[in-house]
Amino acid sequence: MSLKNQVAIVGVGDTKVGVVPGMSATQLYVQAAKLALDDAGLTKNDIDGLITSNSFVEPYMYHAEMIAEYMQIFPRYCITVPTGGGTTGAALHHAASAIVTGMADTVLVTKADSQITGMSRAKAIEAMATAGHAQFERPYGLPIPGYYALLARAHEHAYGTTAEQRAAVAVACRKHASMNPAAQMRDPITIDDVLKSRMICDPLHLLDCSLVSDGGAAFILTSAERARDFPKKPVYLLGVGEGHTHEHVSQALSLTSSAAREAGERAYKMAGLGPQDIDFAELYDCFTPVVIIELEDLGFCPKGEGGRFVEGGRIELGGELPINTHGGLLSHCHPGQPGSMFAITEAVRQLRGECGQRQVRDARTALVHCQGGIMSTHCTLIFGAEQI
Amino acid sequence: MATGSDKPIPTATFETRPYWEGCKRRELRIQRCAACGHNQFFPRLYCTRCFSDRIEWIKASGRATVSTFTIVRRPVSPAFADDVPYVVALVKLDEGPTMMTNIVGCAPEQVAIGMAVRVTFEDWSEEIAIPKFEPA
Numbered sequence: 001m002s003l004k005n006q007v008a009i010v011g012v013g014d015t016k017v018g019v020v021p022g023m024s025a026t027q028l029y030v031q032a033a034k035l036a037l038d039d040a041g042l043t044k045n046d047i048d049g050l051i052t053s054n055s056f057v058e059p060y061m062y063h064a065e066m067i068a069e070y071m072q073i074f075p076r077y078c079i080t081v082p083t084g085g086g087t088t089g090a091a092l093h094h095a096a097s098a099i100v101t102g103m104a105d106t107v108l109v110t111k112a113d114s115q116i117t118g119m120s121r122a123k124a125i126e127a128m129a130t131a132g133h134a135q136f137e138r139p140y141g142l143p144i145p146g147y148y149a150l151l152a153r154a155h156e157h158a159y160g161t162t163a164e165q166r167a168a169v170a171v172a173c174r175k176h177a178s179m180n181p182a183a184q185m186r187d188p189i190t191i192d193d194v195l196k197s198r199m200i201c202d203p204l205h206l207l208d209c210s211l212v213s214d215g216g217a218a219f220i221l222t223s224a225e226r227a228r229d230f231p232k233k234p235v236y237l238l239g240v241g242e243g244h245t246h247e248h249v250s251q252a253l254s255l256t257s258s259a260a261r262e263a264g265e266r267a268y269k270m271a272g273l274g275p276q277d278i279d280f281a282e283l284y285d286c287f288t289p290v291v292i293i294e295l296e297d298l299g300f301c302p303k304g305e306g307g308r309f310v311e312g313g314r315i316e317l318g319g320e321l322p323i324n325t326h327g328g329l330l331s332h333c334h335p336g337q338p339g340s341m342f343a344i345t346e347a348v349r350q351l352r353g354e355c356g357q358r359q360v361r362d363a364r365t366a367l368v369h370c371q372g373g374i375m376s377t378h379c380t381l382i383f384g385a386e387q388i
Numbered sequence: 389m390a391t392g393s394d395k396p397i398p399t400a401t402f403e404t405r406p407y408w409e410g411c412k413r414r415e416l417r418i419q420r421c422a423a424c425g426h427n428q429f430f431p432r433l434y435c436t437r438c439f440s441d442r443i444e445w446i447k448a449s450g451r452a453t454v455s456t457f458t459i460v461r462r463p464v465s466p467a468f469a470d471d472v473p474y475v476v477a478l479v480k481l482d483e484g485p486t487m488m489t490n491i492v493g494c495a496p497e498q499v500a501i502g503m504a505v506r507v508t509f510e511d512w513s514e515e516i517a518i519p520k521f522e523p524a
């Protein structure tokens with residue numbers, strides 16, 4: 001059974017992002033849910049399925065149940081997916097499957113965290129370093145940017161990718177953020193600014209790294225049939241695919257390519273579409289080299305040519321393939337596991353035509369790619385303004 | 389590199405004890421499958437190629453090649469503050485498996501992909517010595 005054309009997003013909501021004082025992680029989850037319900041014209045009692053990811057800052061053993069309890073909703077389908085960047089796409093995949101198989105009719109997916117207000121920056125960085133293997137990686141003292149620096153260096157060595165090319169990714173995201181009043185970082189930057197920013201882990205500079213943020217986002221998914229009765233234009237799921245290769249980077253099958261390839265192939269196959277059919281893409285951009293690898297693995301250019309692909313404004317609004325039209329994790333916000341939620345809510349708003357100054361003209365088909373771990377877990381989503 | 393007591397000292401498990409005992413004796417040990425000859429690291433119960441349980445420990449040559457590396461400028465935690473800048477690398481052992489390590493014994497700027505390195509050990513506690521690599 002294919003999920004193509006079977007489900008649609010009928011409501012989206014983003015909280016304020018950046019520094020959001022006076023809001024706990026739990027409050028951000030629930031505020032995002034409220035905003036998505038309002039957008040969909042639903043009440044909380046219409047929700048019979050709930051998916052969350054655990055908060056890093058304020059975890060619970062049964063997180064989704066805790067959010068349901070807080071909202072006083074009593075779903076018949078309720079699950080917490082892991083606390084990772086790639087699981088947002090997987091959460092939508094699960095929600096779609098639950099709807100098609102009758103486990104739920106209307107699924108709310110909400111994710112948030114308060115990585116600034118809820119914990120100090122130093123603590124956040126140190127806590128994220130527990131990602132490595134306790135015996136075989138952590139003793140070597142690698143911060144999270146360093147894991148991605150290993151991949152950036154390998155890509156540089158194999159294909160001649162340059163610091164300027166990586167910087168072009170950060171510049172494009174910032175340009176788009178400058179057109180998005182909701183974004184955390186809105187002052188335009190140049191390639192030179194990126195290259196002159198502090199070196200964090202060679203070859204990655206500070207501006208090659210994504211933000212640390214508070215914030216949350218939610219979406220509501222229902223069957224394509226029911227979706228016709230909602231106030232806003234439904235956005236249909238056309239394709240979805242996942243790929244999973246490892247947990248630890250020292251066990252990765254490749255340092256220069258990823259399971260984005262398999263995830264993308266599976267999503268394209270379901271949709272009956274290819275990279276040439278995509279109007280814009282929201283690509284996971286925790287660090288700039290990731291976008292270059294994803295552009296290659298998702299078939300937007302041949303392997304090794306991602307660096308050249310991002311040059312000359314091709315990935316900027318008005319270019320051949322605008323990416324991260326809200327500003328991405330690099331410039332819009334990155335509260336941790338909710339990161340890709342904003343990619344999904346942005347794709348929905350673009351396909352509805354609600355994005356004002358940063359609207360992609362004639363946006364019909366969007367690709368969202370979610371990545372988690374250290375290029376460990378991947379999910380590609382393809383959305384359409386219409387069923388195809 | 390300093391060996392601050394706040395560093396994340398590994399705790400050997402039933403599965404990894406032969407590895408850590410080897411390090412203490414200045415031997416880098418990996419696993420070999422007696423059924424298919426596959427060499428593997430991290431340590432596991434079964435062979436990752438044929439899933440046989442006929443897993444044996446062997447002494448690796450300690451020779452490896454740098455696959456990729458980074459120079460860490462901002463320490464991961466205060467325990468590593470005295471070490472910056474330091475090199476973290478993935479190295480491919482001559483026997484096949486890849487492992488994460490620090491490259492020591494040379495300036496960070498001298499490290500390059502493809503560089504030949506050999507294992508050296510740094511004592512962190514009575515039980516644990518950490519394998520690192522230096523230019524061969």
Ligand SMILES: [Zn+2]
Nearest residue numbers: 421424435438
């Ligand atoms: Zn075997």
